Amino acid sequence: DAKTTQPPSMDCAEGRAANLPCNHSTISGNEYVYWYRQIHSQGPQYIIHGLKNNETNEMASLIITEDRKSSTLILPHATLRDTAVYYCIVIGSSYKLIFGSGTRLLVRP
């Protein structure tokens, strides 16, 4: 499974969009990009995933670059409850999730 790189921390103002980047330059053609988050010490929560097309659901949007070497998770209107650690995970052959250090997002009032 490809390695990912994320900034250790970011912040944004409540009500504004939060754009969380992820670099996965070694991703291969059949590997998906998954995003999870972990609020405080709760269990990780699935957010969204994609292969090469942009995806949107009720929680977020996922923008994957054309070369698939990077992606951005967008929370369109961040709230205080979105403060969490966000994990970008590239998944290929194994069923297990390998969590990195993620990006700690702080949403400011």
Next chain:
Amino acid sequence: EPEVTQTPSHQVTQMGQEVILRCVPISNHLYFYWYRQILGQKVEFLVSFYNNEISEKSEIFDDQFSVERPDGSNFTLKIRSTKLEDSAMYFCASSELGQLYEQYFGPGTRLTVT
């Protein structure tokens, strides 16, 4: 909305004792997982389980650990002889057969070994 539940929420045990952590996965899910997170560290995969067999396990999941689906609803993680370094938050997760990477996590059991 269906959710994964775990009991107990906090377990304190003495070193060398056996503990069983319990999980009730989402009812129509067929894949089950255990992960752990030592305080301040990353979430680590322990084991995946399908069709009453272990599908995959990590190096952490040694002979001290075992998993079982004793009935149609529960999924358990047993640690035979706990060590201080087993102190961690243990998360159970489950997923549907066709959505293996959309894993739904429980709230966790905090295990403290003294």
